[in-house]
Amino acid sequence: MYVSLETLRRAVGLVDSLAELDDPAGFADIVLPGLAALVGCDVLTYNEIGPAPGQTHYADYPARALDPATQPVFAAHVHEHPLINHYRVTGTGEPVMISDFLTQQRFHRLGLYAEFFRVIPVEHQMAVSLPGPDREVIGVALSRARRDFDDKDRAVLNVLRAPLIAALLRARRRQRAGGMLTAMTCSGPTDLTDREIQILLLVAEGHTNASIAHALEVSPRTIAKHLEHIYRKLQVSSRAAAVSRMTMPAKAR
DSSP states (O other): OOOOHHHHHHHHHHHHHHHTTTOOGHHHHHHHHHHHSSSSOOEEEEEEOOOTTTEEEEEEEEEEEEEEGGHHHHHHHHHHHEEEHHHHHHOOOOOEEGTTTOOOOHHHHSHHHHHHGGGTTTTTTEEEEESTTTTTTEEEEEEESSEEEEHHHHHHHHHHHHHHHHHHHHHHHHHHHHHHHHHHHHHHSSSOOOHHHHHHHHHHHTHHHHHHHHTTTSOHHHHHHHHHHHHHHHTSSSSSHHHHHHHGGGGGO
């Protein structure tokens, strides 16, 4: 399948723009405009759909393309959405289109279409799902009013899914590390040295000993020795326990 050099350039640019993201809340602000430039569409949304009724949240692009007052309408009919139901049942995240599951006639019969999508308007939609906590469905949806998506659009999303997941997970780790640093600062002085705190923050971001050693230009053996000292000072025996220990309120330690 032919993909233009311009499309590849824009895809690489989108991935690069996510490299410094350190707060998951900013994910949609980067990804939605980036995907709009890659895959022509009328409206894009970043969606978080919880397992309980009414647990829905979305960010849209262009901004205010969706009327915020319609959020309860979407929540009331989200159980009819074929793509969300597919992701819930299968646990997969590959790009899928409404037309993979429903004819346009059957789609129009849904309350979801009559009460929500029809007024946007959304006649065609493709989505990709990203990892979420518990049973939450996190998805990016691309919508059009006139023509359906095709295999090239699906291929672009399929290639981008892995780096989008990596960027989102990395931002979550960085956010946790930032919270840990704040907790450490607020809890007063610890016995850890500045280098040990630096290593523990990198551990909290999910780095391996080898990647920490590379970043700090030391050997993995040196990192392992630092971790031994950290475990002894915090009275723990694992990386996860050390991170958890440092995020506890001071009184709980």
